[in-house]
Amino acid sequence: MMSFSRQQGELNIEGCAVSALAERFGTPLYLYSRAAIEQAWRAYDAAFADREHLICYAVKANANLAILQLLAKLGSGFDIVSGGELERVLKAGGQPQKIVFSGVGKSRAEITRALEVGILAFNVESEAELERISEIAQALGKTAAISLRVNPDVDARTHPYISTGLKDNKFGIDIHRAGAVYAHAAQLPGLNITGLDFHIGSQLTEIEPLVDALSRSLALVDRLAEQGIILEHLDIGGGLGIAYQDETPPTPAALATAIKPLLANRPQRILMEPGRAIVGEAGLLVTQVEYIKTGHRDFAIVDAAMTDLLRPALYDAWQRIETVDAGQGEARFYDIVGPVCETADVLGRERHLALAPHSLLAVFDAGAYGFAMASQYNARPRAAEVLVDGNQAHIIRHRESLESLWQGEVLLEPS
Numbered sequence: 538m539m540s541f542s543r544q545q546g547e548l549n550i551e552g553c554a555v556s557a558l559a560e561r562f563g564t565p566l567y568l569y570s571r572a573a574i575e576q577a578w579r580a581y582d583a584a585f586a587d588r589e590h591l592i593c594y595a596v597k598a599n600a601n602l603a604i605l606q607l608l609a610k611l612g613s614g615f616d617i618v619s620g621g622e623l624e625r626v627l628k629a630g631g632q633p634q635k636i637v638f639s640g641v642g643k644s645r646a647e648i649t650r651a652l653e654v655g656i657l658a659f660n661v662e663s664e665a666e667l668e669r670i671s672e673i674a675q676a677l678g679k680t681a682a683i684s685l686r687v688n689p690d691v692d693a694r695t696h697p698y699i700s701t702g703l704k705d706n707k708f709g710i711d712i713h714r715a716g717a718v719y720a721h722a723a724q725l726p727g728l729n730i731t732g733l734d735f736h737i738g739s740q741l742t743e744i745e746p747l748v749d750a751l752s753r754s755l756a757l758v759d760r761l762a763e764q765g766i767i768l769e770h771l772d773i774g775g776g777l778g779i780a781y782q783d784e785t786p787p788t789p790a791a792l793a794t795a796i797k798p799l800l801a802n803r804p805q806r807i808l809m810e811p812g813r814a815i816v817g818e819a820g821l822l823v824t825q826v827e828y829i830k831t832g833h834r835d836f837a838i839v840d841a842a843m844t845d846l847l848r849p850a851l852y853d854a855w856q857r858i859e860t861v862d863a864g865q866g867e868a869r870f871y872d873i874v875g876p877v878c879e880t881a882d883v884l885g886r887e888r889h890l891a892l893a894p895h896s897l898l899a900v901f902d903a904g905a906y907g908f909a910m911a912s913q914y915n916a917r918p919r920a921a922e923v924l925v926d927g928n929q930a931h932i933i934r935h936r937e938s939l940e941s942l943w944q945g946e947v948l949l950e951p952s
């Protein structure tokens with residue numbers, strides 16, 4: 538990724554020295570490369586340029602308004618999973634008619650609002666949801682465009698927590714029952730059946746499960762056509778992985794090459810919902826060493842924690858960690874841990890690094906599911922976020938204040 542480079546050993550993001558940004562904005566600090574985000578989005582767009590298509594960025598990967606805004610400006614659509622994400626997209630200037638709404642638990646209020654603003658489609662995950670959407674649409678005198686999220690029962694071969702396309706998962710409608718559910722949908726008032734979608738999991742490193750899911754879905758599309766149900770779009774979900782370590786995930790171009798033969802002579806518009814593949818590699822988490830503690834194991838205790846970057850604690854995920862400078866003194870194997878009172882509060886284990894007290898560290902590939910999963914556990918204000926554009930650095934979220942920690946809370950009596 539060209540957005541990150543070293544000059545005389547010093548890490549740069551685009552035209553800015555990471556150490557200077559850490560000095561200016563403090564740590565822990567999220568840094569994103571605008572060029573990297575745009576390049577990743579355009580790679581997807583270019584891969585499907587010869588077909589009618591819409592890239593619906595999965596907002597949950599990184600929902601910062603500035604990032605949504607820059608994607609909206611590129612022409613992106615959005616895949617949302619809550620009413621909160623809907624409002625974020627609208628606030629950032631996203632167009633309602635480019636929004637698909639996924640998620641297993643859409644509330645009445647969320648469905649109502651989505652119908653009022655006029656989204657592209659609901660990705661419906663159950664029959665009960667179908668009935669709820671029909672009822673609300675009818676009451677509002679609107680028609681809801683719906684797509685059924687089918688569960689194609691394929692093994693995405695990724696971490697069990699981020700695998701969603703097996704029949705044991707809570708997601709989607711069993712593909713073997715989907716024909717009957719479509720037939721039911723066709724009978725319900727207030728609905729317009731426009732599509733079919735699936736999303737089989739995240740951090741996929743192989744194409745075959747996606748190709749499998751698509752070909753099972755296309756067989757269903759053909760059966761539906763025989764029932765007189767003609768679909769306008771096919772949504773192949775998100776899930777392409779990024780190279781955290783030594784994975785070699787398929788590129789969008791490879792994905793397009795693999796699936797286009799299956800889609801030949803099919804008129805449907807292709808939708809996709811990438812999240813991680815758009816923003817993952819564009820982000821760094823910068824953190825400073827607070828203490829070095831040596832003994833049976835060597836620990837570098839840093840000012841970032843699982844509250845800033847949860848993936849290592851939640852999924853035992855590995856992310857590359859390097860010093861921001863060229864390194865100081867002799868390298869040793871350190872466990873990089875945060876200040877939170879949890880044994881799981883680890884950013885990386887046994888990392889060979891040349892550290893001094895106060896060294897700055899960069900955790901790479903932190904643009905997706907990084908800040909988005911941050912919390913205030915242990916009463917830690919959340920980090921600042923900065924978007925780097927050439928030699929300009931834009932603050933896109935201020936570091937939280939201490940007051941923000943108890944915002945909305947109410948004392949029982951004046952203190």
Ligand SMILES: *Cc1c(COP(=O)(O)O)cnc(C)c1O
Nearest residue numbers: 595639739775776810811812813
């Ligand atoms: C999480 C999610 C995505 C995005 O997944 P990535 O692995 O980040 O590309 C897309 N669609 C749905 C329905 C999701 O839940």
